[in-house]
Amino acid sequence: MGGSSPCASCKLLRRRCTKDCIFAPYFSSHDPHKFAIVHKVFGASNVSKMLQELPIHQRADAVSSLVYEANARVRDPVYGCVGAISYLQNQVSQLQMQLAVAQAEILCIQMQQEPTLPTDPDDQKSLFLHSNLNNLPQYLNFASSSNVIQDPLKRIISLDMS
Ligand SMILES: [Zn+2]
Structure with a gap:
C-alpha cells in the first residue's frame, strides 16, 4: 500500500x-x-x-x-472446493453414524448390567427389595400352596383341634 x-x-x-x-x-x-x-x-x-x-x-x-x-x-478443475466440502460432509455423516452405533451399544451394555450392577443407590435399594421378593423361601409363597391357612386365628384354632 x-x-x-x-x-x-x-x-x-x-x-x-x-x-x-x-x-x-x-x-x-x-x-x-x-x-x-x-x-x-x-x-x-x-x-x-x-x-x-x-x-x-x-x-x-x-x-x-x-x-x-x-x-x-x-x-480439482471439475468440483473445486465443492469436492473438499462434500468429502468432509460425507466424513461427518459417517462419523455421526458411528457415534450413534456406539451410543446404542453403550445403552445395550448398560441395560445388560443394570440387574447386577446398579449405579444409583435408590435403584440398589429397590433392586434389593425386588430380588428379596423373588427369592422368598418356598413355604412363604402363599399363591402356590392352596392349603395354607392365611388367617392367623383360623390357624390357631385348627392347630388346637388337631
Ligand atoms: Zn493496486
Whole structure:
C-alpha cells in the first residue's frame, strides 16, 4: 500500500496503483501468487465487481474465500472446493453414524448390567427389595400352596383341634 510500490494486482495488470485501488488492501506485492491465481480463475474485473458490491468489513473474508476457491479449482478443475466440502460432509455423516452405533451399544451394555450392577443407590435399594421378593423361601409363597391357612386365628384354632 506504500505509495511507490504497486499492489500485486496492479503489478500483474501493468497499471498504476491509485490510493483508492480496491485490490491494494488484500493483495500485497509480497504475495503475487495470491492475486495471480484469483485472476486466472475468476478474472480481475469480476473480482473487482464482487469486492465493490460488498461492505468493506466483508471484503477480506471474501478475498480469502476467493483465494481458497481458486486454489481448489486449480487442483480439482471439475468440483473445486465443492469436492473438499462434500468429502468432509460425507466424513461427518459417517462419523455421526458411528457415534450413534456406539451410543446404542453403550445403552445395550448398560441395560445388560443394570440387574447386577446398579449405579444409583435408590435403584440398589429397590433392586434389593425386588430380588428379596423373588427369592422368598418356598413355604412363604402363599399363591402356590392352596392349603395354607392365611388367617392367623383360623390357624390357631385348627392347630388346637388337631
Ligand atoms: Zn493496486
